[in-house]
Amino acid sequence: MTVNSLATTSAAFLFTLSPVCSTSQVPMYMPQIVSLLQYKRYSEILNRPATTEAEHKLQVALQESGQREEETKRQMIGLQAASVLQIRYCDQVRGQLAAQEEKAGRKKGTRLVGDSLPHMLTGDVFVAQVITHKNAMEAEAREKEMRAKRRAECSEELAHWKREEIERKERNKATRANFEAQKAEWDAERDLAKLEKQRPWWNKPKMGAIEKPVLRPERVQPEVYDSEQEDDDGEEEDG
Missing domain, CATH: 1.10.287 (Helix Hairpins)
Structure with a gap:
């Protein structure tokens, strides 16, 4: 997938100069099921004594193929785990960004005459x-x-x-x-x-x-405190 094709998806905001909003969300990654690692999958074939040179080469090739497959599975599991953690992190950041946007919206709404336009004060x-x-x-x-x-x-x-x-x-x-x-x-x-x-x-x-x-x-929950207040320091555990 190229950058041009991503520009037509929900991830288009990543390629613009506009500020990221809390409503912006990248396409969801769906983890795939990975089968369990099977270290002794071909043990019967590999443990059988080779009678010819060709059989020996086939056993070596099969063993190397199995090792590559297991390594690929490990990498896939690691990548999927990292993706899940990144999704969790993005959700938390979006939540904090939404709270900041809401707070900024409340501040903007406190001014009655702030658009530099004339108003009829007795209307x-x-x-x-x-x-x-x-x-x-x-x-x-x-x-x-x-x-x-x-x-x-x-x-x-x-x-x-x-x-x-x-x-x-x-x-x-x-x-x-x-x-x-x-x-x-x-x-x-x-x-x-x-x-x-x-x-x-x-x-x-x-x-x-x-x-x-x-x-x-x-x-008291942090949201009931004023923004300029700080929580008390933690108390040490009793020994």
Whole structure:
């Protein structure tokens, strides 16, 4: 297939200077079924002792042909796997591009008088546009305020969780240290009792209960954050 023939397909946008849109999509690649690799496909023929020089050459040719076929299959499997990953990548990029286009469209729609043309500011149509614009801006402001409030709540919950985690780890550390001290004392008592051919006068100590980590507060989905906000840094795993 030549470039000229591609210009008449859905991939024509790849050969123009126009910006790529989220709706642009290259022709879909359909993976083909590849049969399993059969290393012992002709083993019976190849393992049979050759009685003539011609049979030996045929066996060698058959073996080389089988090796080429298996290598071709491996390459085909690799190419198809790469194509599937590239399709997945393109889908993600198109999704991000669509989100950017939608965001840009919302910004353009916030200006009532932006075409450098005269407008009748008291006309019914323009007044209706002003009311609609005002309602939309108020709704956006309320939504932004709710997002900020939710983010503040999540930040407070996360800060409280971090403090609780630090205290929990300290308590677990103290529990382990106390157990190790008691165990060392018991080991010394046990060794002494063995020398004196007696039994330790107290039972082997057991470690106290270790507090399990509390579930980390759920993050608010990225789309509810303002574009200029950044997510909090990740917290290290509990050891």
